Structure formats: C-alpha cells, structure tokens
Amino acid sequence: MKVAVLDNKGKDTGRKVELSDEVFAIEPNEHAIYLDVKQYLAHQRQGTHKAKERAEIAGSTRKLKKQKGTGTARAGSIKSPVFRGGGRIFGPRPRNYAQKLNKGVKRLARRSALSLKTKENALFIVEDFQMEAPKTKDYVSFLTSLGIQDKKSLVVLSGENKNLFLSSRNLKGTEVVTASELNTYKILNAKNVVLLEGSLEGIQENLGK
Incomplete structure (x- = not known):
C-alpha cells in the first residue's frame, strides 16, 4: 500500500511511501485489541488502596456493656465494624493489577x-522535521495544516525530538510519543495518528514479526 508523504505544512511532497500490508492493512482483531487495552489500563492502576480493618483500628478492647439483659445486641469491642469509627468489613487491600499477555x-x-x-483515513505520514525552538504556537500551526487541530491526535517520532515534544506539552488532546512508546490504547484514544516518516521503519520492523 502506498501513501502520500506530507511536509510539516500539510502539503503533498510528491513522494509516496510503501506501507506494509501486514501492519497497516489487516482485518482488525477486536478481541486482541480488547485484551491489550485491558492490560494497559490495568497497569495504570497503582493498587495502593487500603482501608483499616477491625484489627488495625486504634481503640479500647474493653467490653462495652454486659453480655445479657440490655435488650440490645451483644457488643464486645468499640472497633467493631457496626460502630461509627470501627474497622471496615472486607476493605480494599494493596494489590498488583498486572496482567500477562503474549507478545x-x-x-x-x-x-x-x-x-x-x-481504513478510517485517520493516518498521516509526514516527513521528518525539526523545530528550532519549543513553541506551542508552531506546533498548533502544524496540527492546523493537517486539519486536526480540534481533534485528539497522536504524533509518533522516530526518536528524541525535544523541541517538538516540549511544544506539545501545554496542549490538551494531543500527545507526542516515540515509536518505541506506541501502544494500542494510545492509537485508539486518538482520533488521528501522525507518523513521522522516520518512525515507519521501526514500527514495521517490530510489528511485522
């Protein structure tokens, strides 16, 4: 599959790049997408939630009232979950949410x-370019030239491009990552994906195995 290469002004350079059909033109596997996104989101959870249970509450251990004759339920400790300030029944405990998934x-x-x-025509190939200085205004102009300034976008770099990354940092709805950081969730979370030409080799080499 051949796709036109654009410059950073959104204009056609007259060149086309060959995209691997086994990476960019397969029949999407929805279940595989579900599993990968599920694993990614699970790994974002810190798992540090904790509530104190009965044995961890600070309080007196004396028996509150006599066992019989009060006409009310038995009560042996102020730390009981049925009392205000008592421990929580089956409260959350720290845990690891990590999930395994085959490569x-x-x-x-x-x-x-x-x-x-x-397939949705939401993929752009742009020739590699550098920004002289980190300027949000220039980055917005770049997105505007592609017609995606008001949509969620993901820009994929071949390697470190500090000025481009810093220029995007103040903006919501857009993200800049390197090819090695690319994952299913980031791709699907963006309305449009912009691949700098230099990132294609690494993407096709890693995913075409």
Missing part, C-alpha cells in the same frame, strides 16, 4: 489498531 497478541492488537486508523 504475539500485543503485536496483533497494535497492527489491528493501525489498520483501523488507515
């Missing part, structure tokens, strides 16, 4: 996500 399934999910964007 093959993850690659399939990412190929499926990229293929969806290609």
Whole structure:
C-alpha cells in the first residue's frame, strides 16, 4: 500500500511511501485489541488502596456493656465494624493489577489498531522535521495544516525530538510519543495518528514479526 508523504505544512511532497500490508492493512482483531487495552489500563492502576480493618483500628478492647439483659445486641469491642469509627468489613487491600499477555497478541492488537486508523483515513505520514525552538504556537500551526487541530491526535517520532515534544506539552488532546512508546490504547484514544516518516521503519520492523 502506498501513501502520500506530507511536509510539516500539510502539503503533498510528491513522494509516496510503501506501507506494509501486514501492519497497516489487516482485518482488525477486536478481541486482541480488547485484551491489550485491558492490560494497559490495568497497569495504570497503582493498587495502593487500603482501608483499616477491625484489627488495625486504634481503640479500647474493653467490653462495652454486659453480655445479657440490655435488650440490645451483644457488643464486645468499640472497633467493631457496626460502630461509627470501627474497622471496615472486607476493605480494599494493596494489590498488583498486572496482567500477562503474549507478545504475539500485543503485536496483533497494535497492527489491528493501525489498520483501523488507515481504513478510517485517520493516518498521516509526514516527513521528518525539526523545530528550532519549543513553541506551542508552531506546533498548533502544524496540527492546523493537517486539519486536526480540534481533534485528539497522536504524533509518533522516530526518536528524541525535544523541541517538538516540549511544544506539545501545554496542549490538551494531543500527545507526542516515540515509536518505541506506541501502544494500542494510545492509537485508539486518538482520533488521528501522525507518523513521522522516520518512525515507519521501526514500527514495521517490530510489528511485522
């Protein structure tokens, strides 16, 4: 599949780049996408939630009232969950939410996500460029030239591009990542994906295995 290469002004350079069909033109596997996104979101959870249970509450251990004859339920401790300030029953405990997923399934999910964007005409290939200084205004002009300034966008770099990254940092709805940081969730979370030409080799090499 051949796709036109644009410059950073959004104009056609007259060149075309060959995209691998096995990465950008497969039949999307929705279940693989689901599994990969589920794993990514699970890994974002810190798992540090904690509530004190009965044994961890600070309080007297004396028996509150006599066992019989009060006409009310038995009560042996102020730390009981039925009293205000008592421990919590089956409260959350710290845990690890990490999930395992085969590398093959993850690659399939990412190929499926990229293929969806290609099918929706939401994938742009832009020739590599550098910004002389980190300027948000110049980055907005770049998105405007592609017609995606008001939509969620993901810009994928081949490697470190400090000025481009810093220029995007103050803006909501857009994200700049390197090819090695690309994942299924980021692809699908963006309305449009912009791949700098230099990132294609690494993406196709990693996902085409």
